[in-house]
Amino acid sequence: MFFPRIFQKGINWVSRSKVSVTGAIIVGILLPVLTVSFLFDYLGFIQNPYFGFLLYVLMAPLFVLGLILIFVGTVLLPGREDLGTYTVEYLREQLSRPGRYTRVRRLIYFTVAITLFCVFLVGIVSYGTFRYTASNSFCGQFCHKVMQPQYVAYKNSPHSKVACVECHFGKDATWAERSKFTGIKQLFAVATNSYSRPILSPIDVLRPGRKTCEECHRPEKFQGFMLYSKDKFLYDKNNTKVQTIMIMKVGSGDLEGRNAHGIHWHVSEAQQVYYKAANRARTLITEVKIVEKGKKDVVFERIGGLPDDEIDISAQKRNKLRKMDCVDCHNRPTHIFLSPDEAIDQKITADIIPRYLPYIKRQAVEAVTQDYGSLQMAKIQISRRLQDWYRENYPELIQKKPGLLEKAIQGTIKAYEENVFPDMRVTWGTYKSFLGHKNGSGCFRCHGKLREKKTGRIVSSDCNLCHIVLARDQIKPDIIKILKGNDQR
Ligand code: HEC
Numbered sequence: 089m090f091f092p093r094i095f096q097k098g099i100n101w102v103s104r105s106k107v108s109v110t111g112a113i114i115v116g117i118l119l120p121v122l123t124v125s126f127l128f129d130y131l132g133f134i135q136n137p138y139f140g141f142l143l144y145v146l147m148a149p150l151f152v153l154g155l156i157l158i159f160v161g162t163v164l165l166p167g168r169e170d171l172g173t174y175t176v177e178y179l180r181e182q183l184s185r186p187g188r189y190t191r192v193r194r195l196i197y198f199t200v201a202i203t204l205f206c207v208f209l210v211g212i213v214s215y216g217t218f219r220y221t222a223s224n225s226f227c228g229q230f231c232h233k234v235m236q237p238q239y240v241a242y243k244n245s246p247h248s249k250v251a252c253v254e255c256h257f258g259k260d261a262t263w264a265e266r267s268k269f270t271g272i273k274q275l276f277a278v279a280t281n282s283y284s285r286p287i288l289s290p291i292d293v294l295r296p297g298r299k300t301c302e303e304c305h306r307p308e309k310f311q312g313f314m315l316y317s318k319d320k321f322l323y324d325k326n327n328t329k330v331q332t333i334m335i336m337k338v339g340s341g342d343l344e345g346r347n348a349h350g351i352h353w354h355v356s357e358a359q360q361v362y363y364k365a366a367n368r369a370r371t372l373i374t375e376v377k378i379v380e381k382g383k384k385d386v387v388f389e390r391i392g393g394l395p396d397d398e399i400d401i402s403a404q405k406r407n408k409l410r411k412m413d414c415v416d417c418h419n420r421p422t423h424i425f426l427s428p429d430e431a432i433d434q435k436i437t438a439d440i441i442p443r444y445l446p447y448i449k450r451q452a453v454e455a456v457t458q459d460y461g462s463l464q465m466a467k468i469q470i471s472r473r474l475q476d477w478y479r480e481n482y483p484e485l486i487q488k489k490p491g492l493l494e495k496a497i498q499g500t501i502k503a504y505e506e507n508v509f510p511d512m513r514v515t516w517g518t519y520k521s522f523l524g525h526k527n528g529s530g531c532f533r534c535h536g537k538l539r540e541k542k543t544g545r546i547v548s549s550d551c552n553l554c555h556i557v558l559a560r561d562q563i564k565p566d567i568i569k570i571l572k573g574n575d576q577r
Pocket residue numbers: 224227228235238239242247250251252253254255256287288289290291292295296415418419420421422423519
């Protein structure tokens with residue numbers, strides 16, 4: 089009987105050293121558990137993010153360790169009998185006797201098969217581990233509390249179907265770069281509770297770059313105008329709807345640079361825009377340089393001094409000249425946090441908060457902008473605030489249609505919990521978008537703030553440079569009639 093004998097021999101080998109026995113026990117216990125777990129994970133039976141962590145980050149490496157221990161114990165560490173000489177002597181003995189090669193061959197086959205099997209297992213295990221640490225559930229849910237603001241905002245964004253790693257690594261990232269993101273340092277910070285709250289933005293580690301976005305969007309390939317429209321609701325009794333309609337001069341970042349113009353001119357191939365900032369958040373821009381092949385650099389510098397209290401000397405020293413890319417304007421393509429007004433407007437537009445409840449815009453904004461300390465407290469207090477106010481001011485309406493107020497309360501809570509995360513100290517305005525020019529930020533970090541060194545020409549902040557405003561916070565603007573054509577619904 090070949091197999092039982094070889095099995096017996098295997099056990100004999102392993103039992104020669106305590107190290108390999110330990111390894112064998114680990115492998116013996118984990119092999120069936122892992123096999124079943126892999127199967128469950130593969131078939132998608134278990135979605136819990138901690139399951140993946142247990143499987144790929146704890147059990148799988150432990151299993152590999154077991155295999156290594158067996159190897160070390162049997163091959164490298166001599167036990168009762170020196171295995172090395174044992175094997176060599178055995179081979180010499182066998183080879184010197186013609187006609188008895190069969191057993192040697194079997195031994196060799198057996199060793200090769202076991203080695204291949206182990207390499208195969210280690211391969212699956214490390215691939216699994218890598219895939220898991222690169223998955224959305226690891227990024228967004230395992231570090232549950234830490235990533236929650238980013239994860240929730242992402243889930244509600246147009247990019248909710250794009251994996252975290254597709255933006256944060258891209259395709260070209262090396263192993264070393266990737267491991268920075270899924271890195272031990274971050275896990276350590278989470279384990280020791282030493283991470284920053286909120287997580288600071290912009291990020292230094294694997295900030296999405298042009299190549300990442302250009303996997304899917306290519307500003308040199310689209311051009312021209314884009315219509316911008318936004319609905320808002322006033323603070324009056326009827327929550328009157330007003331509309332802003334603009335034509336955005338998106339232009340193009342033409343591939344050869346011949347036609348680069350408008351907003352996407354900044355990402356043209358023909359010339360590069362570099363800038364330098366005096367603080368970590370990159371809101372205080374002190375210098376801009378346009379570099380074009382075959383031409384002299386055009387340098388712009390800041391008009392007037394910097395506000396003293398906002399300069400961050402260490403950041404100023406650390407910050408280098410940065411080449412402008414997509415993320416310098418689109419810094420919130422997926423982790424979109426709204427202002428209280430925008431959040432409530434969005435819920436009213438989607439009829440999640442009923443528009444026909446008098447003063448609901450005003451009352452909802454008032455309710456979500458209080459400081460509650462925790463999400464639980466916020467839910468209770470928002471509900472109480474709205475109930476109290478409507479009971480006092482519209483008792484009959486609430487009695488006749490209690491569902492209306494209940495719907496408004498749920499919608500208001502939703503607006504709050506999608507944007508405010510007391511655990512991570514993320515509140516209204518923590519993460520600012522650079523896409524527009526709210527409070528002089530975004531585009532107005534440069535436009536209107538810089539002057540060309542040589543000619544004194546100011547980087548324009550003309551209201552028609554980037555967009556043409558067709559209607560601004562107007563009730564039923566005329567332009568809507570034109571845009572709708574014959575459709576007068
Ligand atoms: C569409 C691309 C995209 C996807 C998908 C994406 N991110 Fe981001 N993420 C960004 C950009 C852009 C920034 C801002 C980078 C900067 O300004 O330096 C960012 C920033 C962050 C930050 C820093 C804090 C902040 O808000 O600026 C964290 C944390 C983060 N992302 C986690 C995640 C997680 C977790 C996922 C998946 C659930 C994810 N990201 C998916 C593009 C993306």
